[in-house]
Amino acid sequence: MTAAPTAADLTPGRPVVFRNATVLTMDDAHRMLRGADVLITGEQIAAVGEGLEVPEGTAEIDATGGIVLPGMIDTHRHMWQTAMRGYGADWTLTQYFVWNYLQWGKSFRPQDIYAGDLLSAIEAIDAGVTTSVDWSHNLHTVDHAEAAVDALRSVPGRFVLAYGNIQQAPWEWSTTPEFRDFVGRNFSGGRDDMLGFQIAFDVPGSAEFPEKAAFEVARDLGVPVTTHAGVWNVTTDDGIRLMHEHGFMTPATIYVHAASLSPDSYHRIAATGGSVSLSTESEQSAGQGYPPTWKLREHGIGVSLSMDTSVWWSADLFSAMRATLSADRVREHLEAHSRDETVTHHKLRAEQVVDWATRGGARALGMDSLIGSLEPGKKADVVLIKNDSSPAMFPLLHPYGHVVFQAQRGDVHTVVVNGRVVKYDHRLVGADLARARQAVGQTVEYLMGELGPEAWAEGMHPEIPETKVLSNPYTYRDEAAWENRDESE
Ligand SMILES: [Zn+2]
DSSP: OOOOOOGGGOOTTSOEEEEEEEEEOOSTTOOEEEEEEEEEETTEEEEEETTOOOOTTOEEEEOTTOEEEEOEEEEEEOGGGGGGTTTTTTOOHHHHHIIIIIIIGGGOOHHHHHHHHHHHHHHHHHTTEEEEEEEEOBOOSHHHHHHHHHHHHTSSSEEEEEEOBTTSOHHHHTTSHHHHHHHHHHHOSSOOSSEEEEEEOOOOOOTTOTTHHHHHHHHHHTOOEEEEESBTTTBOHHHHHHHHHTTOOOTTOEEEEOOSOOHHHHHHHHHHTOEEEEOHHHHHHHOSOSOOHHHHHHHTOEEEEOOBOTTTSOSOHHHHHHHHHHHHHHHHHHHHHHTTOOOOSOSSOHHHHHHIIIIIHHHHTTOTTTSSSOOTTSBOOEEEEOOTTOGGGOOOSOHHHIIIIIOOGGGEEEEEETTEEEEETTEESSOOHHHHHHHHHHHHHHHHHHHHHHHHHHHHSOOOOOOOOOOOTTSOOOHHHHHTOOTTO
16 A cells, blocks of 8 residues: 555546445445445546556555445535525424515525535535535526526536526526526536536416426426425425326426325326435425325335435435434334334335435436446546544444444545545545635625614524423422412512
8 A cells, every 4th residue: 555645646637546445336236345446547437346456646545444435416405595504493494485485585696696506515525415406496587597507617516407496487487588598508518417407496286287388498408307396285286297197297307305295196206207305304394294205115216315405404415314214214113103013124224225315316317327326437426434533433334324324424534526536534625615605704794784683583583382381290289379370479
């Protein structure tokens, strides 16, 4: 073994090999290799195996004690909202809608979209999320959209811009000449594996189906549609039925949440080959419905994972994997207990959830031949989880379980995107975090000024509903006197 490279040694184009890792290939057989190497040359994975011969001048990264897996893939994140990171920690979907659609969303200028996207994009690669779908539904103008493209192009990650505009109906904005020009200008050069394109809008399910026009635009452009489906009381089975009856459900369609749907809707999704993007932390806190893993399992529907928005949560698929596995098990136990039964064997395994965080995303995006697994010839999107100073990184007995329940984003040692090292030895390489910090700082200052300190504080701290404390049969008091007590004393 040669001396460990420094970040400066990892110049773009130089071959890189990870040595002596536990490798989760996530290939069709889910091969797991111990003490194995992963060699990257150019943009691709050249070889996976033990004791690999490598080209002269290859940078050698010691992965002993670590896990190498494919870059993780987030199929739904409103990246622009990262400018308001954590602000909505105590929200439900109701507060989100009020704030986002009626108050704050409108205030976003192109530079604010840029700021949020930039920070979110850098955060993603730092956490080992090498591909993110930017579910960008606040593009009031094409200037906003250009700002999103600028931000995503300036960060060395893989992205898909899912274009949307909550300030107008989808059949309005998607049919304008400006939108067509934008797509032509930015996405007409054939498929771009670093920055893909989708159209993002929701279908509440009104009988006239005005969204038909937007679906026709997507079909005409040959791009997929992604849609928040099965959101409690917002998007319903009628929306799915209308999409199906008009022939707009395809294998490329991504249904986000899909948490409040009937079996009929799941059958339609399964029959047309679409997939569901689960945002378990979102579904649990915001209230779209219970994360539907067990229903998707029963219907044979493909799953990918997502974090939805950093206005609540972070762009961290370790959290997504953990929450998703736990939610599935909670449900199984709870339902069994209600039948007076015991679950003795879990249906959902850590291995499956790691698949959803990697391969599942690649399949959902139609990029399975390019990314999602560590196989020779695929694009080199690779993550090394290794942290020699963490007591939680050994022993490494059940590597899938380790990824899901033990590791966290701070353990992401090295990240490679398209053959380029973008994080090494726990530090970002070639991402301008200072610029993101400055841009986000300006956006926060501007938004606080627009809203005023009172509205700002109110938005962050919704009222807490009253909790009635039960009277306790084991404490003794005179209930009549208690009810008539004088609070002023
Ligand atoms: Zn969403």
